[in-house]
Amino acid sequence: MRLNGKTALVTGAASGFGLQIATRFAAEGAKVACVDINADGAKAIADQIGGLALTCDVTDGGQVRDCVERAVGDFGQLDIVINNAGWSHPNGPLLDVDYDAFRKVYAINVDSIFHMTHAVVPHWRDIGGGVMLNVGSTAGIRPRPGLTWYNSTKGAVHLMTKSLAVDLAPDKIRVCALAPVVSATALLETFLGGPDTPEARERFVSTIPLGRMCEPTDMASAAVFLASDEANFLTGVILEIDGGRTI
DSSP, X not given: XXXXXXXXXXXXXXXXXHHXXXXXXXXTTOEEEEEESOHHHHHHHHHHHTOEEEEOOTTOHHHHHHHHHXXXXXXXXXXXXXXXOOOOOOSSOGGGSOHHHHHHHHIIIIIHHHHHHHHHHHHXXXXXXXXXXXXXXXXXXSOOTTOHHHHHHHHHHHHHHHHHHHHHGGGTEEEEEEEEOOBSSTTHHHHHTXXXXXXXXXXXXXXXXXXSOBOHHHHHHHHHHHHSGGGTTOOSOEEEESTTTTO
């Protein structure tokens, strides 16, 4: 088991990528804190994997700090954080996105990492290191029309990841990001900009050289590797989980 003896906190763990990452981490031997704004969903996955369920709005710094403190209190220490919780405005004309929607996307996708960094870095400095994995997107590498404001949040996630990696390297804290292409998760229709039909999926998949969408299991496998000791010389990496989409 590649994460035996490790402890992890996964945001957005009630569904999609987060659920699969939490499940896989537990199977690899980690104790996992399952964090989500959906309390029932967090409890369901935590009960399934023998983890800790924590309810949290990741846009609220106080709630994020409380989650980290609770995880540390229950586990003794916290080794890995996965900043997975994310949001998007619908794919469409950029001027149709109002400021409230713009701010919500930034609060969930970007501000949350600021809050998590402030909450967990002092603990990692105390214990001599840690690993942070941020979920970015191919949208932050090869942006497409219709998602400008969302694209910009993922660009911010990628640059923040690299800068944090440099800033925190002396503390033996590694920071990397995963950049998935679209997946059949709850946000799929938002990204497609219309109904989730076989035709819409086929059009999008035709732009992916390996011929399929990203699966949550693809993300989980990459996250296990980057969080494990096998990757202990990797930091600042933006790992594209995209089937060649960004080539």
